[in-house]
Amino acid sequence: MSITVKVQDLVKYYGSGENLVKAVDHTSLSIENAKFTAIVGRSGSGKSTLLHMIGGLDRPDSGKVYIGKTDIFALNEDRLAQFRRKKIGFVFQDFNLIPSLNVWENIVLPLGLDGKKVRESEIEELLVQLGLQDKRSAMPATLSGGQKQRVAIARAVAANPAIICADEPTGNLDSQSELEVVNLMKKCVADYGQTLVMITHDEGIAQMADCIIVIEDGKVVNQS
C-alpha cells in the first residue's frame, strides 16, 4: 500500500478557556495513494479544519502532515505555497472562481503561478472531458452552479497535482449536478492517478468512496 498522506497527532484549537474549541484533537490517519477518500462527520466536527491542514491552507498548533515524504509544515510560507501549486488541487463548496478571469484563465491559473507553459491541447481535452468546450471565454458570473464547479474541478486537476482536496464540492448543487460532479472527480482520479480527499455530508457520495474516515469532536472515530 502506498501512502500519500500521513497525519500524525495533529492538533488545532480555537479560542481559550470556556470558549476553547478543539477543532482537531490529536488526530492521526493515513490516506492511500490514488484512492477516493471521503471524510464525513457532523457540522462542527472538525472535518473542514482537518482537510485545510491536509491541504496546507491552515497550520496546526502541533502535529505533522506528510505528503509523500514531505513534512509540509516544516516548509516556510512561500515554499508551502509552491508545494501546494505543484502537489495539491482544491475544490470548494462555493466554487471560489476568480470573477475577473474567464473560464480558461481560471483553469490555467495554478500553471501560470508555477511559471509553467500551458499545453493548450491538454486543457482543451480537459474542457471537453468536463463539457466546458464552449465556455472557454465565458466569465464565471455567466455560468450555472454545476458549470462553475466543473471549472473548479478542471482548475484543481489542470496542474496534475498528487492530491485533490474537495470541501463539500456538491453542497451548492442540485442532485443531478451533484452526481455529475462526483463522477467527474472520480473519473479524473482514475484517469490521472490522483488521490481525492473529499468532505461530504451526503451518505450516498461517501459510499462511492474507496475509504471513509469518520470524524467526531476533532478525532477520527472510524476509518474503513
Added chain:
Amino acid sequence: MKMVTRTAIANMKYHKSKNILTGIAIFLTSVLLFLVPSIGFAFMDTEFTLVNQTYPTWHALFRAVDETTAAGLMAHHDIETGGLRSDVGFFYHENANITTCYMDSAAQKLYKVELSEGRFPQKEDELVVSEGMLKEFGVSADIGDTVTLPFQKYLSDGMDFAADEEFTICGFLPDNEASLKSHTFMALVSEEYLRNETPKEDIRYRFLFRVADADGQTTDEIEAKISAIRESFNIPETGMNINEDYLMANHTDPAFFTAIAIILLVVTAAGIITIYSIYYVSMAQRVQEFGKLKAIGATKRQIRQIVLREGLCTACLAVPAGLVLSTLLMRPILTAFSKTISQVLDSSTNQIYQNIIDSHEISLYRWEFYLFAAAAAFITVYLSLFVPMRKAQRISPIEAMRYQGTPVKQTLRKGYTDLTISRLAKTSLMGNKKRSSFTILSMSITGILVVTVATILSCANPKNGADNNIYGHYVLELNTESGNREHPEREWNNLIQKNPLTDNLKQQIEHLDGVEKVVDFTWLHIETDLEGSEEIGVSGLLGLPESCFPELKKGILEGDASWEDLLSGDKIILNETIRRWLPELQVGDTLEIQTSDGNHTVTRSLEIIAIGNYPYGMVKHNFLLTAKEAADSLLPEDCTGYFHVFADQNYDKTLENNLKELMGDRELLSMTTWKDEYEVLRTFMTIMRSACTAFLAILSMICVMNLINTMVNSIHLRKKELGMMQAMGMTGSQLSKMLRLEGMFYTISTLFLSVGAGSILGYAAFLWAKKDGFLSVAVYHFPFGAVLIVITVLTFVQLLLTALLGRSVKKESLIERIRFSE
C-alpha cells in the same frame, strides 16, 4: 437618538478605515478653506495697517480755505473728520527747511503727529520742535526752556524778513531718518499765536478731511465724493490735493478677491472629487449592506440619510480638528512671511511691520472665516455625497442578494492563454475600468495643477526677472511727476529745461570703475489722440539708439521696420502691451501726437509700421517706440530720459555709491538697480513659492487619500480572491508583485497624465505669464525638480501602501480570507 442616525454612527465606526480617509480629506480641506482667506486677508490687513501707520490718513485737502468755508466743510454730511492746518512761516536756516504751522487736534491725528515728549502748544509763545531741528541751529534745550530763533512769517502778499523770535518749548516731535537726512523739519505753534499774528480775514487754512463711509468704497467713488464737496463750496480744482498714495494703498484690487475665490474653488473641487471618489470606490463593498437595509424596510429617504449622516458625522469630527490646526498655524505662517519680507523692507518700515504682527493689531482669527470654512467644508461633504446617496437608494434587495463582490459586466472575454503575474494584475485593473479611470483622473487633476503651477514657479526666476525688468544694471531716469502743484519743478517740460541727464554726467559714469557702457534713451512727454490714453498711461515717446535696433527688430510680431524707417521720424513700432486696452490698433494705423517743452508745441502723425513684444526693462511703460535721433529732433531741448548703465557685474556696492554721488540732486533723478529688482523679485518669489508649495502639498495630501482608499478597497474587496490565488499556490512575493504592479499602474498612469497634461498646460500658462508680465516670467524652464518630487512622492506613497497593505493582508490567515464574504 433616531435609528437612522444610530445606524449612520454605527456605519461610521464599522467602516473605520474609509471614514478615517474621508476624515483626513475633510480635515485638510477645512485647513485650506480657513487658511487661504485668513492668510490672504491678514496680509492685506497688515499692508493696510502699515500704510495707515506710515501715511497721513486724510483723503484730501482743500487749500486756502477761510474760516467760514472751514466751518461749512466741518458740518458737511459727506465728511467724517475734518482738520485744520495753517502755515505761519519758516524758521530761517540756510541748509534746513523748517515749516512752522498750527494744527488743530483733528489735523494732528490725520497727519499722525505724535509727540515724543511734552504737549501741543496752547499759549502764544509755546512751540513744539524736534531735537534735530534745534541741532541745525546748534541749540540744546529742554521742555520749559526759552529759545530765540530767526523766524520768517508768511504775509498776505508774500514773506516777511527773518527776525529773531522767542519761544518756550512745550513739546518735542520725534525725528526720523528721512527728515534728518533731508534736513526737513516741522515746528508747531498754538492757535493763539496764529490768531494774534495774523489778521482774522487773512487766516487761511488747509482743510484736510476723510470722506464719510469710505470703507468698502473704491478709490474712484471716494474721489468723486471729494470733487462733489469741492464743487459745492466753489473751491477751485487747483485748490484741491487728493492723498493718492494713501487712497491707492488702501484700495483693494478686485483681482485679489478673484484669486482667493479661484483658490477656494480649487480646494472645494479637490475635496469634492476626493471624498466622492472615496465613497464611490467603497460603495461597491456596501451593496449588500444597503440592500439588506432596504429588504428590512428602510425607505429611499432613510438610505440617503444614512449615507449623508455618516459623512456629516465624520465631518463633525474632522472640521473642528482642521480649524484648530489652522488656528495654530496662522501665526507661525505670518511670522515666517514677515521674516521673508523683512529682507526687502527698509529698517523703519520693517520695524513697523514686525510690530503690527507682534502686537496683535490685526485680527488673524476672524469668526466669519471660521464660519465660512466650516460651512464650506460641510457643503463640500454634502456635494461629495450627493451621487453616492442617490446610488445607495437605488440598490434593490434582489441586486444585493445576488451581489458577488466585484461585479464583472462582461459575459465573454478572450483572455490570455498563459497567465503571468503581470497579466493577472492587468486583468484585475481592466475588470473595473470605470473605477480605475475615475481614480486616475481624480488623482491626476491635482498632479496637473502641481505641474502647471510648478512650471510658472520654475520660470519665475528672479535673475531672469531682474534681467527682464532692468535694461543694464543701473538705470538713472528723470523723476518726473505731472499735475503735482506742490512740485512744479517735477513737470517734465520744466525738468528738461535743465536736464540733469547730461553728456557730462554720462561721461563721468562711463569713467567709473566697473562700468562697461552707458546707453541713453530719449523720452518725450506726449499727448495722443488715442481713446482713453490718459487712463492707459500713454504719455511718452521712447527714442532708442541704433545699438538697440537688433532687439527691437527681434521683438517684432507683426509688420516690419528698418532703422531708416524709424529715423524718418513719422514711423513707430508699437509695444504690443497696449493692445490689452486697445486691441483694435493695427499695423498701418496712424496716431496724432503732441509734445511741448512749454515754449514750443510740436504735432506729428506717426504711422504704426510694426507691433512688437519687448522686455519691460527696455521699454518700461512706454508703448510708442522710435529711433533716438527721431525723438531728439522733435524739441530743441535735451530730452534724454534714461541712462542704462551696463557694469561688469550684476551688483557692486562701490559703483552704486559712486553713481549716487554723481546723481547729486536726487529729487530730480531716481535710480533703480538690478540688485534691488532682484531682491524684490527673489523675496516675492520665495513667498509665492512657499505659499504655492504649502497649498499644493496639502492639496496633494487630500488626493493621496484617494489613492490610499482605492488601494485599500481594491485589496479589501478582493480579499477572498487573493486568498484563493494563494491557496492555489501564489507565493507572498508573487502577491506583493501583483499588488505592486497594480499600484504602479495607478501611479504611472497618474504621473503620465499629470506630467503630460501638466506640461502642456504649464507651457500655456508660461506663455500667458510672459505676455502679461506675471512674476516677471521671461524664459521657459521645465519644472524638473517639481516633477521629480511628484514622481518620488507618489512612487514612495504607492510602494509604502503596497507594502503595508500586503502585510495587513498576511495578518489574516489564508482560511479566514478564503471564507471572507463581503
